[in-house]
Amino acid sequence: MMLNKKIHILFIPLIAGLLVSCSPKNISTKYYYENEKTLDRIEETYKALYPLGPFNVGFTDRDFKTVSLEIITDTLSYIYEFGINETRISDTLAAYNLNAARIKTLIKEMHDIRCTWINYSDYYVDEKKHTMILMSIKPVALKSLFSYAKYYVLSYFPQPQYFDSEGRLLDKRKLRRLRKINGEVFKRINDRVCYSVAGHFR
Amino acid sequence: MNSKFDIHTSFFKAGSISILLWGVLFLSSLSVSGLNDKQYFLAGHVTSTQQQAIDYIEKIKELKPSAHWPNIKPDLFLKNLKTNIYKPASIYPGSGTNFCGYGALTYLFLQDDPLGYASLLMQLYGEGKSTFRNVIFDPSPAIKLQAGELKYKGLLDINPAEQMWYLSLADHYKGYLNFFNRKFDPGDENRFWASVNYGKFNRMTRELLHYDSEAIGADLMRPKVGSLYDYISERMKTGTVVLFINNRVVHKKDHIRIKLGVPTHFIVAEKISIQDDVITFMYWDYGRKTQLQVSTNFFKRIVFGISWFTKKENDAK
Numbered sequence: 001m002m003l004n005k006k007i008h009i010l011f012i013p014l015i016a017g018l019l020v021s022c023s024p025k026n027i028s029t030k031y032y033y034e035n036e037k038t039l040d041r042i043e044e045t046y047k048a049l050y051p052l053g054p055f056n057v058g059f060t061d062r063d064f065k066t067v068s069l070e071i072i073t074d075t076l077s078y079i080y081e082f083g084i085n086e087t088r089i090s091d092t093l094a095a096y097n098l099n100a101a102r103i104k105t106l107i108k109e110m111h112d113i114r115c116t117w118i119n120y121s122d123y124y125v126d127e128k129k130h131t132m133i134l135m136s137i138k139p140v141a142l143k144s145l146f147s148y149a150k151y152y153v154l155s156y157f158p159q160p161q162y163f164d165s166e167g168r169l170l171d172k173r174k175l176r177r178l179r180k181i182n183g184e185v186f187k188r189i190n191d192r193v194c195y196s197v198a199g200h201f202r
Numbered sequence: 203m204n205s206k207f208d209i210h211t212s213f214f215k216a217g218s219i220s221i222l223l224w225g226v227l228f229l230s231s232l233s234v235s236g237l238n239d240k241q242y243f244l245a246g247h248v249t250s251t252q253q254q255a256i257d258y259i260e261k262i263k264e265l266k267p268s269a270h271w272p273n274i275k276p277d278l279f280l281k282n283l284k285t286n287i288y289k290p291a292s293i294y295p296g297s298g299t300n301f302c303g304y305g306a307l308t309y310l311f312l313q314d315d316p317l318g319y320a321s322l323l324m325q326l327y328g329e330g331k332s333t334f335r336n337v338i339f340d341p342s343p344a345i346k347l348q349a350g351e352l353k354y355k356g357l358l359d360i361n362p363a364e365q366m367w368y369l370s371l372a373d374h375y376k377g378y379l380n381f382f383n384r385k386f387d388p389g390d391e392n393r394f395w396a397s398v399n400y401g402k403f404n405r406m407t408r409e410l411l412h413y414d415s416e417a418i419g420a421d422l423m424r425p426k427v428g429s430l431y432d433y434i435s436e437r438m439k440t441g442t443v444v445l446f447i448n449n450r451v452v453h454k455k456d457h458i459r460i461k462l463g464v465p466t467h468f469i470v471a472e473k474i475s476i477q478d479d480v481i482t483f484m485y486w487d488y489g490r491k492t493q494l495q496v497s498t499n500f501f502k503r504i505v506f507g508i509s510w511f512t513k514k515e516n517d518a519k
Binding site for chain 1: 278297298353354356357359360392454455456457459484490491492493494495
C-alpha cells in the first residue's frame with residue numbers, strides 16, 4: 001500500500017513533467033533567440049533571392065528528403081518535387097534563370113535547422129497590400145508524441161507591428177483587433193518578428 | 203490552401219453520432235452526386251460575351267452605398283466587379299475559406315455569361331436580392347452584415363463583390379455537408395457552413411450556367427473510367443473540365459502520414475499532356491494557374507469527380 005503511494009508520488013510528477021516539457025507552449029521566443037542567426041540568415045537570403053525570380057520552397061516529407069519548389073511567373077506557378085540530392089534541382093532552377101547555387105545553399109540551411117517551408121504572403125491594411133515572409137520550422141522539441149503535427153511559424157514583417165498588452169499581433173494601431181495569419185494568432189518576438197505554434201506549415 | 207481543409211478536423215470533432223448521420227446522408231446523396239453514373243443536363247439560353255459585360259459595367263461611373271449591404275464600400279465593389287469581368291482568372295475565393303467550389307463555379311460563369319454575372323451581382327447589391335434564371339437569391343441578414351467584413355483572407359479582403367457573391371451562394375445552396383451548420387455565424391466561411399460536396403457543385407452549375415454538363419464521380423469514391431488521362435484529355439478537347447480532387451496530398455500542409463482519402467478542392471483543368479507515365483497538368487484555382495507533374499497513379503489517387511461542360515452551338519463566341 002505504502003509502496004503504491006510512493007510510486008504514485010513519483011509517477012504523477014514524471015508524467016506531468018513530460019507533458020509540460022513536450023508541450024508546444026514551451027516553444028516560444030526562446031527558440032527564436034537560440035537560433036536567431038540561422039533563422040534570420042535564411043530570411044535574409046530568401047528576401048534577397050525572391051525579387052530575382054519569385055519562388056517558395058520547403059520540405060513535404062517528415063524526413064526532410066523531398067524538396068518542394070514552387071516557381072512563380074507572371075502567368076503560371078510551376079510546382080516541382082525533388083529528392084534533396086537530385087541534380088535536377090540545379091537544372092530546373094537554371095532553366096528559370098534563378099540563382100541555383102544560392103537557392104541550393106538556402107535549401108541546405110533550411111534542411112539543417114528543420115525549416116519546413118518559406119514563402120511570401122500578402123496581407124491588407126486599410127485596403128493597401130503589404131507582404132511578409134512566413135517561415136515554419138519543425139524543431140526537435142516539436143517532434144514528440146504530445147506535439148504531433150505542430151510547427152513553429154515565424155512571420156517577418158518589413159516594418160514594426162502593433163501588439164496588445166499580452167504581446168499578440170494586432171491588425172493596426174487604432175483597431176484593437178487581433179491579426180490572424182492562416183487562422184493563427186501570432187505573438188511578439190520583436191517589433192517585426194512574431195511567432196505562432198500551428199498545425200500546418202503553410 | 204489553409205483552413206479550407208479544416209473541414210476534416212472539424213468533422214472528427216463532431217463525434218460519432220454526427221459521423222453516422224453524415225454517412226447516412228452521404229449514401230442518400232449518391233444519386234445526386236452521380237456515383238459512376240453519367241448525368242446529362244440541358245443547357246439554358248444563349249450566353250453573353252465579355253465585351254457585352256464590359257459595355258454594361260463601364261456605363262456605371264459611380265455606385266451609391268447599398269442599404270442592404272452596410273459594410274460594402276461601393277468604389278471597391280465596382281472595382282472588384284470590373285476586374286473580374288476583364289480578368290476572370292484573377293478571382294480569388296480567399297485564403298483559409300471553404301469557398302473553392304464557388305470559385306470554380308464563378309470562373310466558369312465569367313467565361314460563359316459575364317453579362318449575366320455582372321447584372322446578377324448588381325441586382326443583388328442594389329436590391330438586396332436577385333433572381334437569375336429560376337434561382338432566387340435572398341441572402342440572410344447575417345450575410346448582408348458580413349459581406350465586406352471578411353478579413354485575413356488575402357486578396358478577398360479588398361474584394362467585396364466576391365465576398366457578397368460567395369457568401370450568398372453558400373447561404374442559398376445547401377448540401378449534406380452543411381447539415382449541421384446551416385445558419386451563418388462569423389468565421390463560418392472557413393467551416394462546414396461553406397463546404398461544397400460534389401453533388402451540390404453539380405447542382406449549382408446546372409442551375410446557374412448555360413452549359414451542357416456531364417458529371418462522373420462521388421465524394422468518397424473515385425470514378426471508374428479506365429484511363430483517367432484519356433477520359434479527361436478527350437473531354438478537354440470539346441469543353442471545360444472541373445476536377446474534384448484530394449488536395450491534401452497535392453498541396454501538403456503538414457507531415458501527417460495517414461491522410462483521409464477524400465476530395466476537398468475544386469480546380470478547373472486548363473491543359474494536360476502525358477509522357478513516359480508522367481502527366482503534366484495545368485489548372486486554375488485561387489486567382490492563378492498552376493502547372494505540376496505527377497505520375498498516372500498519383501493522378502488516379504487524387505481525382506474523385508470529373509465534371510465536363512460544353513457550350514451550345516448557338517452560344518456567343
